[in-house]
Amino acid sequence: MRTLLVIGIGAGNPDHMTVQAIDGLNRADVLFIPDKGAKKNDLAELRRQICDRFVTNPNSHRVEFDVPVRAEPAPSYRSTVDDWHEAIAEIYEGLIRDELVEDGCGAFLIWGDPSLYDSALRILERVRLRGNVAFELEVIPGITAVQALAASHKMALNRIGDPVLITTGRRLTEEGMPQNAGSAVVMLDGKCAFNTIADKDLVIHWGAYLGTPDEIIISGRLGDVGAEIERTREEARKKKGWIMDTYLLRKRE
Numbered sequence: 001m002r003t004l005l006v007i008g009i010g011a012g013n014p015d016h017m018t019v020q021a022i023d024g025l026n027r028a029d030v031l032f033i034p035d036k037g038a039k040k041n042d043l044a045e046l047r048r049q050i051c052d053r054f055v056t057n058p059n060s061h062r063v064e065f066d067v068p069v070r071a072e073p074a075p076s077y078r079s080t081v082d083d084w085h086e087a088i089a090e091i092y093e094g095l096i097r098d099e100l101v102e103d104g105c106g107a108f109l110i111w112g113d114p115s116l117y118d119s120a121l122r123i124l125e126r127v128r129l130r131g132n133v134a135f136e137l138e139v140i141p142g143i144t145a146v147q148a149l150a151a152s153h154k155m156a157l158n159r160i161g162d163p164v165l166i167t168t169g170r171r172l173t174e175e176g177m178p179q180n181a182g183s184a185v186v187m188l189d190g191k192c193a194f195n196t197i198a199d200k201d202l203v204i205h206w207g208a209y210l211g212t213p214d215e216i217i218i219s220g221r222l223g224d225v226g227a228e229i230e231r232t233r234e235e236a237r238k239k240k241g242w243i244m245d246t247y248l249l250r251k252r253e
């Protein structure tokens with residue numbers, strides 16, 4: 001039976017790699033590296049650097065594969081994502097069937113942690129349900145962008161006894177600051193959704209390229225720093241060609 005390791009590699013700093021993740025990389029015969037196009041080449045490059053630095057198994061090799069670009073969400077976000085996942089499942093199935101021998105071990109290197117806004121586990125479940133290739137699955141956790149944000153701002157995610165909600169920029173725009181959330185962490189926000197929040201007295205702790213040499217962090221009262229974050233974000237995005245940012249919102253103490 002083939003074995004697949006789904007390895008969290010951390011959120012951009014190779015030092016985020018855990019001992020368990022390094023051991024996993026070295027158990028694999030094949031390391032699968034996704035290529036998400038020229039704009040996101042830096043992300044594939046970090047995976048290559050991680051392999052260069054940590055892989056000592058001389059018998060393993062890397063297989064790079066193209067990830068199809070998701071269509072614009074129409075008619076509905078869910079059906080677009082569904083079609084996109086089906087296309088990726090087909091690619092994963094081909095990789096597992098063609099690149100791994102019957103008892104081989106392959107590793108997928110997942111940004112941050114596989115449990116957080118990442119679809120690899122869902123897509124591999126689709127592959128399993130298609131019934132054409134059988135495999136055992138192991139998941140190795142990684143450091144998420146949320147943990148990197150908390151560390152860079154030297155803050156706890158929750159206030160004492162309060163909940164923390166992790167959401168997306170799209171949901172924040174649609175639903176506003178979640179009531180009863182205590183603290184809300186926002187990911188996948190391409191449009192500065194914090195600007196749509198009416199309560200400008202909230203505190204925001206924002207971070208881009210967390211854990212990398214290009215890291216930028218800004219925090220303060222939303223009404224005071226919102227415009228600065230938007231400007232900084234746009235400048236950085238233009239300069240680098242891409243940006244990944246995450247932020248936490250909550251009431252001031």
Ligand SMILES: C[S@@+](CC[C@H](N)C(=O)[O-])C[C@H]1O[C@@H](n2cnc3c(N)ncnc32)[C@H](O)[C@@H]1O
Pocket residue numbers: 011012110111112113114115116117118143144145146148186187188189207208209210211212244245246
């Ligand atoms: C597809 S999700 C992947 C999350 C990842 N699985 C994790 O555990 O952090 C991508 C989002 O994660 C956040 N993100 C990932 N890496 C980041 C980084 N180094 N700095 C800031 N945000 C990051 C951004 O909100 C980005 O839009």
